[in-house]
Amino acid sequence: MSDLPAAPARVARGGKAIYGAPLGILMLEARFPRIPGDMGNAATWPFPVLYHVVRGATPALVVLERARGLLPAFLEAAADLVALGAEAITTNCGFLALFQAQLAAHVRVPVATSALLQVPWVQAALPPGQRVGVVTISAATLSPAHLAAAGVPPDTPVAGPDPAGEFVRVLIGAEKDDLDVDRAEDEVLAAGRALVAQRPDVGAIVLECTNMAPYAAAMQAALGRPVYDIYSLVTWFHAGLRPRAWG
Structure with a gap:
């Protein structure tokens, strides 16, 4: 008989219905x-x-x-x-x-x-004199209460795409199932350009809308500023x- 100690038992722990997706x-x-x-x-x-x-x-x-x-x-x-x-x-x-x-x-x-939870973190990383701007799907209804709940200063610059445009009409108006991706991207980028034109002190962008993440790389290239979104x-x-x- 071997004097080697027995290998420890392999025990799998349960208690959940699904594993590997935390x-x-x-x-x-x-x-x-x-x-x-x-x-x-x-x-x-x-x-x-x-x-x-x-x-x-x-x-x-x-x-x-x-x-x-x-x-x-x-x-x-x-x-x-x-x-x-x-x-x-x-x-x-x-x-x-x-x-x-x-x-x-x-x-x-x-x-x-x-994604707004990132605003305080990004602000802490910016040089003095710069601030975070937010691009949202609805600038008219993103209220001080929404900002406060995410720890975002109430005077944070905010802009959104055309409420009558493709992006908003499809995602909120639910007028159709199809999305013209190129038009949607143009509208999201236009909101970012308008924001930095009005507030040149905006040194980074946070995209509130989770559906804007596909356009984050294009916005970063167009504005020359860091862009953060739900993916980040x-x-x-x-x-x-x-x-x-x-x-």
Whole structure:
């Protein structure tokens, strides 16, 4: 018989329904195209994610009406994602910053509701005399309450695309399922150009709208300034859930 000690048993720990996807994403109920780079396109992410569509949470209700009456549905959906295996929660609309505190208190795991959460971090990195500007899908309804919930100063410069244009009409107006991607990109870039023309002190841009992430690279090239979006937020967020093992 060998005097070598027995190899330790390999024990797998349970307690969840799904494994290997620690990040859960709360999705609005919409049918517009989710192009590469969009949060709702699973191929956007370099890691697996869990999705949960919140029924009744239309873009118009969330963006134009402050997600009126939807908090219970979002709390329930977030709890469902945690029960499935999510170790942290994010959402696919920056206007859901209004629910940041309530969601975090309810599910008791890290929550990052909005790309706007990056504004204080980016501001801290800028040289003196420069500030962060925000490009949003709806400058008219991005209120001081939304900004305050994400820790964004109330005097932050904000701009948005043409409310009657392709981007807003498809994503909020829900007038059609098809999106003219080139027109949408032009409109998002026009909002960024208008922002820096009005406020030359804007040294970096944060894109509030998660559907603007596909155009972030084009905006950075056009404006010559750093551009941050939901992709930069979520990849940072996930890095803490699964830090790289260096061996």
